[in-house]
Amino acid sequence: MPTDTGQDSTGGGMSWVSVRMRATRNGQHVSGAERLVPAVYAVTVSNVLVERARRHASGEPDRIVLTVDRVPHEAVRFAPILAARTVCVESATEGRRAAMERLRSLGVSEKAISSAMDALTHGANPFGGNMRGAMLIDRAMGERLERDHKRGVRVSFVDLTPEGRARFDVCVRGRGDVSRFRDALVLASKVASLPGVVADLCWSDDPAYVAGYVAARDGGYVRYPRLKERGIPFGGRAYFVDAEAFDLEKDIEYLQSAPVLIEVNDPSVFNEF
Ligand code: COA
Ligand code: AMP
Numbered sequence: 280m281p282t283d284t285g286q287d288s289t290g291g292g293m294s295w296v297s298v299r300m301r302a303t304r305n306g307q308h309v310s311g312a313e314r315l316v317p318a319v320y321a322v323t324v325s326n327v328l329v330e331r332a333r334r335h336a337s338g339e340p341d342r343i344v345l346t347v348d349r350v351p352h353e354a355v356r357f358a359p360i361l362a363a364r365t366v367c368v369e370s371a372t373e374g375r376r377a378a379m380e381r382l383r384s385l386g387v388s389e390k391a392i393s394s395a396m397d398a399l400t401h402g403a404n405p406f407g408g409n410m411r412g413a414m415l416i417d418r419a420m421g422e423r424l425e426r427d428h429k430r431g432v433r434v435s436f437v438d439l440t441p442e443g444r445a446r447f448d449v450c451v452r453g454r455g456d457v458s459r460f461r462d463a464l465v466l467a468s469k470v471a472s473l474p475g476v477v478a479d480l481c482w483s484d485d486p487a488y489v490a491g492y493v494a495a496r497d498g499g500y501v502r503y504p505r506l507k508e509r510g511i512p513f514g515g516r517a518y519f520v521d522a523e524a525f526d527l528e529k530d531i532e533y534l535q536s537a538p539v540l541i542e543v544n545d546p547s548v549f550n551e552f
Contacts (some may be wrong), residue, residue, distance in 0.1 A: 358472035369549035413516035438512035475525030484514035
């Protein structure tokens with residue numbers, strides 16, 4: 280469970296800002312990213328995010344929207360980063376088999392697993408294509424719980440603490456561009472901080488990015504280098520919840536808009552990544 284902040288070494292008394300960027304081309308979403316940083320870094324971080332949008336692998340956008348919100352320090356909560364490890368798999372079939380096995384071991388029913396796998400494989404948006412956020416799935420019955428099946432639940436207002444980011448950078452030095460993994464791990468750590476969420480399954484909708492993960496408070500973030508075939512434009516996220524422990528209104532509000540900083544207290548959490 281995230282802890283409420285009092286005065287602490289990571290930002291007691293200081294004001295924070297949430298800086299969020301989304302970029303589109305011809306009205307289609309191209310990329311998005313966000314930071315939650317001490318207010319003094321608002322301009323620097325805004326510049327970094329605009330540059331990130333402009334240099335995105337799929338080409339320059341024609342519209343970049345930058346939103347900066349002040350976040351009072353009393354509102355900021357903290358949650359631990361999930362330990363991350365990679366399970367080597369040679370094919371998407373092997374990766375999905377391993378991911379399904381892990382979901383079973385976390386108490387997700389066969390029905391819920393196949394409903395999620397099927398949706399992610401063919402596009403989880405009931406109107407066709409991908410969703411804009413994550414599906415919420417009852418881990419026992421396999422039913423979708425979010426109100427808007429086209430949009431889903433989009434997790435936001437989250438970042439590493441400044442110390443956590445510095446530790447992460449040191450731990451992954453020399454491993455190439457890990458920004459995608461870092462952002463997914465941070466997002467998954469916020470999701471896993473809710474007691475009502477038992478597991479989180481994801482693979483990207485980017486046709487060139489075939490890795491994915493199953494994350495949970497129990498056992499951490501397990502990365503599978505292949506969960507789909509190259510060239511497939513479908514992907515998404517499924518959050519499996521315990522319907523009795525998950526409060527639909529309060530917990531969705533937490534996922535979407537409670538400011539949460541992810542702490543890295545033990546750098547060994549990246550040893551097996
Ligand atoms: N795919 C498609 N459309 C998207 C989208 C996505 N991934 N993210 C945003 N949009 C579009 C949608 O049309 C959305 O409208 P909707 O709310 O009706 O679905 C619209 O942009 C506004 O989205 P919103 O989330 O309100 O915008 P924002 O500017 O506040 O935040 C993001 C944009 C991309 C930063 C945020 O949605 C997000 O995904 N944050 C998580 C990013 C991350 O990986 N964080 C890790 C921290 S290190
Ligand atoms: P990506 O990992 O960015 O390729 O996104 C893969 C899928 O995850 C998208 O198609 C969305 O369905 C979903 N998604 C993207 N961003 C978020 C988010 N912030 N919160 C929840 N789901 C998301």
